[in-house]
Amino acid sequence: MQSTPEQGPPSWTVYFQTPDADATAQAAGQARGSVLMQPMDVQDLGRMAILTDQAGVPFGLWQPGRNKGLDVVLEPGSLCWLELYTADVPAAAAFYHSVLGLETFGVDFPGGTYTTFIPAGAGEDAMFGGVVPLADTPAEEEAHWLPYFEVADTDATVARARELGGTVRMPATDLPDVGRVAKLTGPYGARFAVIHSVPQPG
Numbered sequence: 343m344q345s346t347p348e349q350g351p352p353s354w355t356v357y358f359q360t361p362d363a364d365a366t367a368q369a370a371g372q373a374r375g376s377v378l379m380q381p382m383d384v385q386d387l388g389r390m391a392i393l394t395d396q397a398g399v400p401f402g403l404w405q406p407g408r409n410k411g412l413d414v415v416l417e418p419g420s421l422c423w424l425e426l427y428t429a430d431v432p433a434a435a436a437f438y439h440s441v442l443g444l445e446t447f448g449v450d451f452p453g454g455t456y457t458t459f460i461p462a463g464a465g466e467d468a469m470f471g472g473v474v475p476l477a478d479t480p481a482e483e484e485a486h487w488l489p490y491f492e493v494a495d496t497d498a499t500v501a502r503a504r505e506l507g508g509t510v511r512m513p514a515t516d517l518p519d520v521g522r523v524a525k526l527t528g529p530y531g532a533r534f535a536v537i538h539s540v541p542q543p544g
Contacts, residue, residue: 352532356487357402396437423490424471490535496522
């Protein structure tokens with residue numbers, strides 16, 4: 343299905359769980375975000391809304407009902423990481439802390455520091471995503487959320503994506519102590535990444 347110009351380019355929508363979608367949507371507006379779709383019930387499964395952050399990046403809210411959210415993560419074929427590409431990392435960190443209570447933690451690496459997101463009070467081991475300055479990634483032209491999916495074989499997944507009409511934005515690349523990563527787009531242009539992660543101790 344092709345999107346219209348009014349809908350913007352095709353993209354994955356990242357959802358964050360909240361105990362109160364209405365209150366969180368209101369908080370987003372107060373933090374210089376906006377509400378694209380007002381909170382609404384999805385039968386008895388839950389309540390959802392679509393917002394934008396202070397930089398105009400869309401994301402979703404999910405207030406659980408009968409559907410509690412993700413059943414599987416960190417396994418092949420499932421979501422394992424998120425990255426927010428944005429021009430102003432401190433402003434993004436402040437927005438998501440104000441609206442969702444997310445905390446940030448800096449991870450040092452050769453050449454810089456990688457800012458990660460952590461649920462409030464959860465500790466460093468609970469980090470689930472990172473924030474990347476657009477200035478450091480010339481290939482990323484606008485702010486957006488990028489989902490990462492765990493795979494058993496990054497190279498095989500890249501080859502299969504090509505066969506199915508996808509495009510390789512970054513070829514399979516080894517990141518020391520992290521895993522083998524590739525960035526792709528689907529046939530309609532929605533961006534995502536895949537990774538075969540290095541097993542972590544413990």
